[in-house]
Amino acid sequence: MSIAKASGFExxxxxxxxxxxxxxxxxxxxxxxxxxxxxxxxxxxxFNPKSPFDQLLVDGFDAEQIWQQIDLQCQPLLSSLxxxxxxxxxNPKEIRKLGNLALKVSHEDDDVDEMDMDDDELEATExxxxxxxxxxxxxxxxxxxxxxxxxxxxxxxGIEDKFFKIKELEEFLEEGEAEEYGLDYKNKxxxxxxxxxxxxxxxxxxxxxxxxxxxxxxxxxxGGDDEEADKLGKARYDDFFGGKKKETxxxxxxxxxxxxxxxxxxxxxxxxxxxxxRIKLQSKIEQMEKANxxxxxxxxxxxxxxxxxxxxxxxxxxxxxEHNTRxxxxxxxxxxxxxxxxxxxxxxxxxxxxxxRAPSMPTKAKREAKEMDDSKSKKGLAEVYEDEYVRQAxxxxxxxxxxxxxxxxxxxxxKRLCLKLDSLSHFHFTPKPVIEEMSxxxxxxxxxxxxxxxxxxxxAAMLAPEEIFSGKGDIKDExxxxxEERKRxxxxxxxxxxxxxxxxxxxxxxxxxxxxxxxxxxxxxxxxFRLLRVFEIRK
Amino acid sequence: MFPSKPxxxxxxxxxxxxxxxxxxxxxKHSRKIKMLRRNIRLRKEYLYRKNLEGDERxxxxxxxxxxxxxxxxxxxxxxxxxxxxxLRQEIDLEDQNTAVPRSHIDDEYANATENDPKILLTTSRxxxxxxxxxxxxxxxxxxxxxxxxxxSQVISEIIETAxxxxxxxxxxxxxxxxxxxxxxxxxxxxxxxxxxxxxxxxTRHDISTKKAIGKMPEQYPHLIFNNFTTQMGQRVANxxxxxxxAPKVDARRIVTFSNESDYISFRNHVYDKGExxxxxxxxxxxxxxxxxxxxxxxxxxxEQNEAETEWVIRPYMNTAKKRKFIGE
Numbered sequence: 001m002s003i004a005k006a007s008g009f010e011x012x013x014x015x016x017x018x019x020x021x022x023x024x025x026x027x028x029x030x031x032x033x034x035x036x037x038x039x040x041x042x043x044x045x046x047f048n049p050k051s052p053f054d055q056l057l058v059d060g061f062d063a064e065q066i067w068q069q070i071d072l073q074c075q076p077l078l079s080s081l082x083x084x085x086x087x088x089x090x091n092p093k094e095i096r097k098l099g100n101l102a103l104k105v106s107h108e109d110d111d112v113d114e115m116d117m118d119d120d121e122l123e124a125t126e127x128x129x130x131x132x133x134x135x136x137x138x139x140x141x142x143x144x145x146x147x148x149x150x151x152x153x154x155x156x157x158g159i160e161d162k163f164f165k166i167k168e169l170e171e172f173l174e175e176g177e178a179e180e181y182g183l184d185y186k187n188k189x190x191x192x193x194x195x196x197x198x199x200x201x202x203x204x205x206x207x208x209x210x211x212x213x214x215x216x217x218x219x220x221x222x223g224g225d226d227e228e229a230d231k232l233g234k235a236r237y238d239d240f241f242g243g244k245k246k247e248t249x250x251x252x253x254x255x256x257x258x259x260x261x262x263x264x265x266x267x268x269x270x271x272x273x274x275x276x277x278r279i280k281l282q283s284k285i286e287q288m289e290k291a292n293x294x295x296x297x298x299x300x301x302x303x304x305x306x307x308x309x310x311x312x313x314x315x316x317x318x319x320x321x322e323h324n325t326r327x328x329x330x331x332x333x334x335x336x337x338x339x340x341x342x343x344x345x346x347x348x349x350x351x352x353x354x355x356x357r358a359p360s361m362p363t364k365a366k367r368e369a370k371e372m373d374d375s376k377s378k379k380g381l382a383e384v385y386e387d388e389y390v391r392q393a394x395x396x397x398x399x400x401x402x403x404x405x406x407x408x409x410x411x412x413x414x415k416r417l418c419l420k421l422d423s424l425s426h427f428h429f430t431p432k433p434v435i436e437e438m439s440x441x442x443x444x445x446x447x448x449x450x451x452x453x454x455x456x457x458x459x460a461a462m463l464a465p466e467e468i469f470s471g472k473g474d475i476k477d478e479x480x481x482x483x484e485e486r487k488r489x490x491x492x493x494x495x496x497x498x499x500x501x502x503x504x505x506x507x508x509x510x511x512x513x514x515x516x517x518x519x520x521x522x523x524x525x526x527x528x529f530r531l532l533r534v535f536e537i538r539k
Numbered sequence: 540m541f542p543s544k545p546x547x548x549x550x551x552x553x554x555x556x557x558x559x560x561x562x563x564x565x566x567k568h569s570r571k572i573k574m575l576r577r578n579i580r581l582r583k584e585y586l587y588r589k590n591l592e593g594d595e596r597x598x599x600x601x602x603x604x605x606x607x608x609x610x611x612x613x614x615x616x617x618x619x620x621x622x623x624x625x626l627r628q629e630i631d632l633e634d635q636n637t638a639v640p641r642s643h644i645d646d647e648y649a650n651a652t653e654n655d656p657k658i659l660l661t662t663s664r665x666x667x668x669x670x671x672x673x674x675x676x677x678x679x680x681x682x683x684x685x686x687x688x689x690x691s692q693v694i695s696e697i698i699e700t701a702x703x704x705x706x707x708x709x710x711x712x713x714x715x716x717x718x719x720x721x722x723x724x725x726x727x728x729x730x731x732x733x734x735x736x737x738x739x740x741x742t743r744h745d746i747s748t749k750k751a752i753g754k755m756p757e758q759y760p761h762l763i764f765n766n767f768t769t770q771m772g773q774r775v776a777n778x779x780x781x782x783x784x785a786p787k788v789d790a791r792r793i794v795t796f797s798n799e800s801d802y803i804s805f806r807n808h809v810y811d812k813g814e815x816x817x818x819x820x821x822x823x824x825x826x827x828x829x830x831x832x833x834x835x836x837x838x839x840x841x842e843q844n845e846a847e848t849e850w851v852i853r854p855y856m857n858t859a860k861k862r863k864f865i866g867e
Contacts, residue, residue: 325854328738329802329830339806342765343795344820347810352761352793353776357785358652425580 008039034058037066041073048073087167443468574703585729592640599640602626647730648781655784656707658684661697669717672744676827677712679755680794680807683784695842702727708782709841722831724778725841731849733778734835738802741828755825756809759784760792766866767798771850775833775865798866803831833865
């Protein structure tokens with residue numbers, strides 16, 4: 001091991017002593033680099049108990065594989081390294097707690113690192129690495145790791161154990177606050193920071209800046225809110241993510257500027273909280289007043305035509321208005337699936353809404369079952385033959401049979417029906433000529449004619465009034481007559497009466513009253529009584 | 540009394556001046572006249588029955604009241620006392636046909652169930668190729684249908700020829716830039732016309748090529764109507780139902796009309812009993828699929844512009860969103 005160590009150390013020294021251009025060209029330096037890297041790997045091994053490699057396998061492996069082995073070894077260490085570095089950045093005194101040897105080593109390494117800084121920056125950006133480059137990077141990493149490990153071992157405090165470290169907690173909290181409030185403030189401890197930066201890898205630069213600013217904020221809180229507010233407003237992208245080549249220079253510049261700014265602020269009169277609030281409010285009010293004076297945004301201008309708003313601006317605004325109709329259904333798979341389920345259930349139940357055929361009416365009438373007449377036929381057989389012959393020979397002379405009569409009746413009924421229907425439907429309908437029939441009608445109440453035993457008595461007469469009336473000429477009521485008319489009528493009546501009375505001589509009235517006055521009265525009264533009764537019935 | 544000679548020809552001519560025919564009465568001519576007269580007579584009958592409907596409905600309602608009162612044992616309402624005897628007599632004499640008052644609406648489909656429907660399919664003027672394809676698909680979807688080219692025929696001509704050839708329905712399909720967007724189903728003798736808008740149309744041609752999609756069975760299908768609960772819904776269901784003939788009991792084809800918030804989905808499936816017992820069924824979708832949206836129902840055929848509108852959509856009413864006319 002010691003021999004190996006020695007050779008390893010020698011190899012390292014040799015590498016360090018060689019000129020940079022030698023690395024770029026392939027030469028025997030590769031062997032040296034390999035031994036150096038193996039040496040460093042062994043050194044690192046105790047700090048990483050979980051590593052899968054006991055030794056760095058170098059023989060026969062190409063650059064990529066060697067690099068991956070180293071990477072595997074170093075990855076877990078990097079995060080712990082970062083934390084340690086942060087811790088040390090805050091309390092540089094702890095570095096001094098480490099043994100003198102460590103300090104020396106760190107100083108040497110600082111120099112080395114400063115020298116190699118530029119190279120490293122270039123190399124870090126390149127994706128591929130030659131073995132020489134790897135060697136350099138390894139060196140750097142391993143140097144950092146060594147330093148941090150030593151620093152870690154120097155820390156001893158009562159509360160802390162390997163799980164909980166107050167420093168780390170504070171760092172974490174500050175990081176969080178920095179993210180919330182913005183990161184544009186610097187610490188007075190800038191000088192120490194520069195050194196810390198130089199120690200770190202290029203890849204970690206951005207994070208370094210954040211950590212730096214964390215520490216700055218911690219210091220700045222003690223200073224005052226004013227400075228913070230100003231710095232917040234000035235946060236810029238370049239502060240965090242400046243150009244790779246000019247990074248260190250930029251950082252240096254920023255540091256110097258902010259230091260100056262801080263110094264200036266601290267030179268002004270310190271404002272009270274009330275005054276700070278007032279200043280804030282005033283700035284807000286000014287902003288709002290300015291907004292009011294400016295012309296309004298087109299969405300707030302009421303009715304707007306396309307010409308008055310910028311092109312395609314309506315697409316960006318979320319337009320929302322009420323629709324009065326239900327939107328058309330979107331046919332998704334779920335809808336289809338539900339429909340199909342419905343159909344399947346209906347099929348299983350066999351419950352369909354088909355058209356039901358109506359039972360059709362029979363087109364042919366049923367064959368009439370002719371009833372056989374049992375009674376003896378009235379006609380003899382000869383007469384039957386006779387009738388048949390007559391019908392065949394002279395259809396006109398043949399007497400009509402029962403079926404013929406039925407047919408006649410049917411045809412008459414049908415003709416009547418057709419007549420009625422035609423009268424309903426035809427535009428030009430000429431009714432059939434009426435055949436006059438003669439029949440005698442008496443003026444007897446209708447029901448008397450129809451029923452044998454009339455249940456009710458009816459007034460309706462069979463004959464019309466004009467058929468009953470037997471008068472002649474113009475009929476006049478008594479009130480319509482003129483005086484002469486009246487005289488004429490009276491004279492006529494008298495003549496008639498005289499003619500009649502001339503035929504039947506008038507009987508003289510008998511003198512019955514003297515004989516029996518009582519009976520006469522009784523008779524008279526009886527007669528009147530009877531007459532009254534008759535009249536009542538008549539009514 | 541009756542003239543022994545038949546009526547002179549001049550008289551006949553006078554009678555037929557209303558028609559546009561010329562010349563002497565031939566047999567064909569007289570048949571046309573008969574058809575014309577028959578149509579006129581039927582229309583008058585129809586209008587007369589429609590007039591009577593109002594009175595009939597009133598009578599029917601009175602009879603209902605009396606019947607209820609008798610059943611429940613309550614006294615008959617006072618306004619019906621005078622007519623009660625007569626109405627009771629009529630109630631006793633009623634049978635199932637006369638009990639329910641028949642409306643002219645029912646009369647439109649009275650004879651529809653006796654024969655299979657015969658459908659004439661055509662398009663609007665100058666149809667595009669996709670529309671023609673869609674119409675051909677509909678020809679397979681509706682059994683017993685025929686497709687004709689529209690050409691430059693006027694609607695009234697089409698309806699007249701359809702009537703004379705005893706078609707029962709005429710279906711017109713309209714489009715917008717190749718996408719079918721309108722369907723008009725007109726029942727023929729004088730029947731109602733339903734106007735639909737089509738949405739979300741997926742044609743068989745869209746799905747895949749002719750070979751891949753295979754043939755469609757042209758069996759008379761079973762029908763499923765889902766969620767047609769209101770009176771208007773029943774009416775629409777009737778219109779759509781009578782476009783199809785009565786199927787056999789074991790038919791394998793199913794046509795579904797499913798209503799959801801006034802949008803009717805049309806689906807055409809063929810089913811097979813699956814392997815897993817009687818409860819499993821394999822459905823295969825066949826034929827075009829679209830949504831129908833009813834916007835008008837008219838009580839006349841398509842050509843009758845002055846026909847009464849039974850129902851028309853009102854999309855700009857403030858409560859349009861809340862109202863559902865066909866279902867629920």
